[in-house]
Amino acid sequence: MNVGVRSAFRLTAVDQAAFQQIGPDVLEIRLTDRRMRLKRLDKGVLCALAGLAAGPADRDRLREYARSVDPAADLRRLDQELARLASRSALELSCVANGQPVLRAVATSRLAAFDLNPAKAGQLRLSRLSVASVREDVLVVEALAAYTRVCFLDPALGGLLTALATARDLPGIQAALPGHDPELIEAAVTFLLGTGAIVAVDQSGDSGESRHRQRELPDVALHARSRQGLSDQRVGGTFRFAGELDPAPALRARPDGPGFALPKPDLDRLRRTDRSLTDVQESRRSIRQYGPDPITLAQLGEFLYRVARCRTVHPVDESIGLYYEVSDRPYPSGGGAYDLELYLTLPSCPGLPPGMYHYAPDEHLLTLVCDRPEVLGRMLRDASTATGGQQEPPVLITLASRFARLSWKYEGLAYATALKNVGVLYHAMYLAATAMRLAPCALGTGDAATFSEATGCDPLVESSVGEFALGSRASDGGERDVRD
Numbered sequence: 317m318n319v320g321v322r323s324a325f326r327l328t329a330v331d332q333a334a335f336q337q338i339g340p341d342v343l344e345i346r347l348t349d350r351r352m353r354l355k356r357l358d359k360g361v362l363c364a365l366a367g368l369a370a371g372p373a374d375r376d377r378l379r380e381y382a383r384s385v386d387p388a389a390d391l392r393r394l395d396q397e398l399a400r401l402a403s404r405s406a407l408e409l410s411c412v413a414n415g416q417p418v419l420r421a422v423a424t425s426r427l428a429a430f431d432l433n434p435a436k437a438g439q440l441r442l443s444r445l446s447v448a449s450v451r452e453d454v455l456v457v458e459a460l461a462a463y464t465r466v467c468f469l470d471p472a473l474g475g476l477l478t479a480l481a482t483a484r485d486l487p488g489i490q491a492a493l494p495g496h497d498p499e500l501i502e503a504a505v506t507f508l509l510g511t512g513a514i515v516a517v518d519q520s521g522d523s524g525e526s527r528h529r530q531r532e533l534p535d536v537a538l539h540a541r542s543r544q545g546l547s548d549q550r551v552g553g554t555f556r557f558a559g560e561l562d563p564a565p566a567l568r569a570r571p572d573g574p575g576f577a578l579p580k581p582d583l584d585r586l587r588r589t590d591r592s593l594t595d596v597q598e599s600r601r602s603i604r605q606y607g608p609d610p611i612t613l614a615q616l617g618e619f620l621y622r623v624a625r626c627r628t629v630h631p632v633d634e635s636i637g638l639y640y641e642v643s644d645r646p647y648p649s650g651g652g653a654y655d656l657e658l659y660l661t662l663p664s665c666p667g668l669p670p671g672m673y674h675y676a677p678d679e680h681l682l683t684l685v686c687d688r689p690e691v692l693g694r695m696l697r698d699a700s701t702a703t704g705g706q707q708e709p710p711v712l713i714t715l716a717s718r719f720a721r722l723s724w725k726y727e728g729l730a731y732a733t734a735l736k737n738v739g740v741l742y743h744a745m746y747l748a749a750t751a752m753r754l755a756p757c758a759l760g761t762g763d764a765a766t767f768s769e770a771t772g773c774d775p776l777v778e779s780s781v782g783e784f785a786l787g788s789r790a791s792d793g794g795e796r797d798v799r800d
């Protein structure tokens with residue numbers, strides 16, 4: 317079919333799409349993983365859609381073709397089916413100038429809703445929920461609310477993004493890009509509107525996106541990237557670095573510094589004397605006030621042993637599908653990766669110099685990593701601030717993820733898994749602290765730069781992702797005991 321000089325929408329069937337008419341008014345489109353049947357099509361629409369098997373076609377030519385076959389062809393239906401096929405990843409959309417695609421769009425989710433007939437009157441602006449990045453040397457804009465990705469194949473059109481940072485009407489956009497063909501700019505704007513990368517704004521400056529203003533861009537991006545169905549990227553255990561990089565070991569190398577062995581509890585005695593699970597669950601609560609008693613080394617040893625020690629390390633064994641070392645600990649962890657390292661800030665634990673310590677879960681041992689009072693003070697002050705300005709905790713546990721433990725295996729969901737692991741470990745800590753009648757409280761904020769200063773860890777390699785405050789209880793117990 318003919319290709320226009322400029323076309324806002326050219327449609328190209330993806331390589332693996334097979335088109336077949338299977339009835340007088342039914343067209344079947346088969347992709348590798350599914351098939352779609354378009355039913356009750358009039359002859360013109362059916363012929364126009366089937367024609368896509370022969371090669372790329374401009375939307376306007378398809379409309380002309382449909383009407384030439386059947387003067388009563390339903391052109392609205394044609395647009396709807398084209399948009400639907402694009403959103404189901406059977407078609408790619410491009411904007412074309414002089415026979416060359418200058419913009420290309422694909423659906424990133426089956427929830428994408430393309431509009432081949434967008435109203436381009438009024439003020440237009442880049443969607444607030446869009447992210448620009450570079451892929452294979454091409455500028456790419458992902459419209460997260462529209463579930464589409466647009467590749468800027470012609471670098472000259474990159475200026476559109478700057479122009480569309482502010483709401484403008486079409487003449488305003490054309491005026492902001494002097495030296496560009498105004499008709500090409502109009503076609504590109506139509507394309508970006510139809511793919512959802514730009515949105516129309518009303519007189520108050522609202523695009524309708526304000527209804528999502530509680531959602532922050534990085535949160536929306538992480539959610540889409542880490543769930544199947546909202547991204548066309550691979551999500552899951554893909555082992556994409558296998559063969560290229562060695563997996564990080566199950567256990568972190570012990571930092572340099574003096575070591576302090578921790579006492580171990582008698583687990584057999586605890587099995588006999590512990591409070592029941594129901595009692596612990598029913599009386600668990602967050603406590604942010606502490607009694608005068610310090611947390612002893614024995615309590616610290618018992619708490620860490622119950623919650624976080626490493627029971628076993630299973631070495632790599634490819635014959636059983638174990639491609640990286642995993643370990644076994646009292647709490648669960650995504651992929652058995654146990655990416656979380658524990659660091660304890662202890663200002664006044666009897667028997668230990670004030671400092672921040674790394675916990676070695678295999679040796680059940682603390683290593684002093686920082687004794688600078690100013691840094692320790694900041695860690696503890698931040699913890700107090702997180703509780704709304706209550707007491708500084710006698711024990712501050714910082715949970716730090718060794719990111720590569722997860723990202724070597726997982727694609728898309730590595731960071732999301734680290735945060736889920738934090739939640740799991742928080743709860744294990746709550747339960748152990750409650751069983752031991754200590755005062756536990758998870759903390760939602762902490763300063764990753766202070767953690768980096770204290771430990772020397774590069775935040776891109778290992779960084780704090782959670783904090784937990786612990787102390788002894790005030791004499792009233794601060795606890796609703798189910799037996800009271």
Ligand SMILES: Cc1cc2nc3c(=O)[nH]c(=O)nc-3n(C[C@H](O)[C@H](O)[C@H](O)COP(=O)(O)O)c2cc1C
Pocket residue numbers: 600601602603604702703704742757758759760761
């Ligand atoms: C992920 C998470 C983050 C939390 N962050 C804080 C925090 O920053 N400051 C705080 O005082 N409590 C924090 N908490 C404790 C909650 O406020 C507490 O669990 C909630 O109010 C319910 O009370 P309860 O734990 O006593 O049942 C956090 C809890 C969780 C699970």
